[in-house]
Amino acid sequence: MTSDAIYCFDRASVLFSIYPDGLTGRRVIAEISEDALRDLFGATGGGDSLVQACREHFGVIEQTALHHHRRDPTRPVALVTDDFSVSAVVSEA
Helix, strand or coil, rough: CCCCEEEHHCCCCCEEECCCCCCCCCEEEEEEHHHHHHHHHHHCCCCHHHHHHHHCHHHHHHHHHHHHHHHCCCCEEECCCCCCHHHHHHHHC
16 A cells, blocks of 8 residues: 655654555554654655655554554554564565
């Protein structure tokens, strides 16, 4: 699935949508930090690079976001570097 993602300068993150109940269900807005995108997913430039890294690695990012949402659906999904296991990121590449 292609992610609809936007860079949010004031939050230092990329916002993206996840659909916990499938595409016909409700949409949840999640975010991933700039640091995670740079440290783990190869973003090297500005906002466009961050969004591109999010889209290129959306499979692992989406799965992590869904896991966080399902664990506690009342809390916002805000992913940081520590939310990802190194093995999951390496195996995806």
